[in-house]
Amino acid sequence: MVHVCTVTPISLTVGANRIVPAVAIPHPLGNPKLNAEEEFGLRKKLVEKALQALATPVSEQHVFES
Amino acid sequence: MDKKRIVVYLNQFFGQIGGEDKADTPPQSAAKAVGPGVGLQALLPEDCAIVGTIICGDGYFNENLEEASAAVRQMLEEFAPQVVVAGPAFNAGRYGMACGMVGKIASDMGIPAVSGMYPENPGVETYRQYLYIVETGNSAASMRTALPAMAKLAGKLATGQPIGSPAEEGYLSRGIRQNVFVEKRGSERAIDLLLKKLKGEPYETEYPIPHFDRVEPAEAIADLSKVTVALVTSGGIVPKGNPDRIEASSASRYGKYSIEDLDTLTAEAFETAHGGYDPVYANENPNRVVPVDALRQLEQEGKIGRLFPFFYSTVGNGTSVANAKKYAAEIAAELVNEGVQAVILTST
Secondary structure (H helix, E strand, C coil): CEEEECCHHHHHHHCCCEEEECCCCCCCCCCCCCCHHHHHHHHHHHHHHHHHHHCCCCCCCEECCC | CCCEEEEEEEECCCCCCCCHHHCCCCCEEECCCCCHHHHHHHHCCCCEEEEEEEEECHHHHHHCHHHHHHHHHHHHHHHCCCEEEEEEEECCHHHHHHHHHHHHHHHHCCCCEEEEECCCCHHHHHHCCCCEEEECCCCHHHHHHHHHHHHHHHHHHHCCCCCCCHHHHCECCCCCCCCCCCCCCHHHHHHHHHHHHHHCCCCCCCCCCCCCCCCCCCCCCCCHHHCEEEEEECECEEECCCCCCCCCCCCCCCEEEECCCCCCCCCCCEEECCCCCCCHHHHHCHHHCCCHHHHHHHHHCCCCCEEEEEEEECECCCCCHHHHHHHHHHHHHHHHHCCCCEEEEECC
């Protein structure tokens, strides 16, 4: 499991092992300031990053910073 | 004036019936104090009297929970006590479970109950919300410290006195938050606590941080193009109208929603039920919280094997760790059962 969230310290506290930082609390996988196409691109990149985190070996809690 | 009526629950051993060979003894009662009850009587306020003792074998109680519970309930109805005292059970698991259940039965009848247990007794975790459980040592050697604390609480409950916090009264936290009026506001109390901490003085937190689990990281996925990926969220995305009525705060449930044949989550069909954050962006485009559109495209591109045809959703706002763990265990079991090998959990 990979946890995509904005407040990564909470994720660390509750014990997630693979953590991918998100955009913002009310829109973790989006940015309303972008146009639709750009926003979709941003979201797809974040999801790919989350998938990549799942494919990366970790031995302890790890935040996949950009 | 009539004395306040106290009933004590004991197992076969403390009830002086016998040892493990008598653990299959069904519930029986006596109209007097027995065993630890005799010591307890001496410690209770003068206006409280032990009017009866219910004794049941630990084996019988746990193996015949329904019958034992019904019998105990009937005996409690006959004794009509103001307070029930169960145990203390120390670290005896079956005894602790029985004492906890007796507390729950009493609680259902509107009668407050007190027990005493070692914190790791499974009765604590299972029944703590139903009764006051005084913290004891792990063996009967701590009887002489357990009984006075239990007597004090039982006396207060019998006479309708207010019960203080777990730290003040010596019982284990029941996980109940209670609003109280205090003289100093939060900022002043926080500074006081901080100063005490800096000075190395003893202090008592007002909100203990729950104990969090740590788990071994799962192994890396070797080939993403062959796995089924599921989406789970604490961001409260639900079908429009929130059919399961998931609460905006302190969610008591989670939902499972189909995304089969959907390329995206539209604002017409989905929304967020989550309180505590501005819902405008999630309602405008629910993919911002549950990225179905991006994963569907990655599925079509062959980057992942398959997107699981359902997503799971609850509201993280104020939801207790215990409830969250429960939902997670149920969701994880279902996903494993369905052959899902990867989960993306999104939180707002």
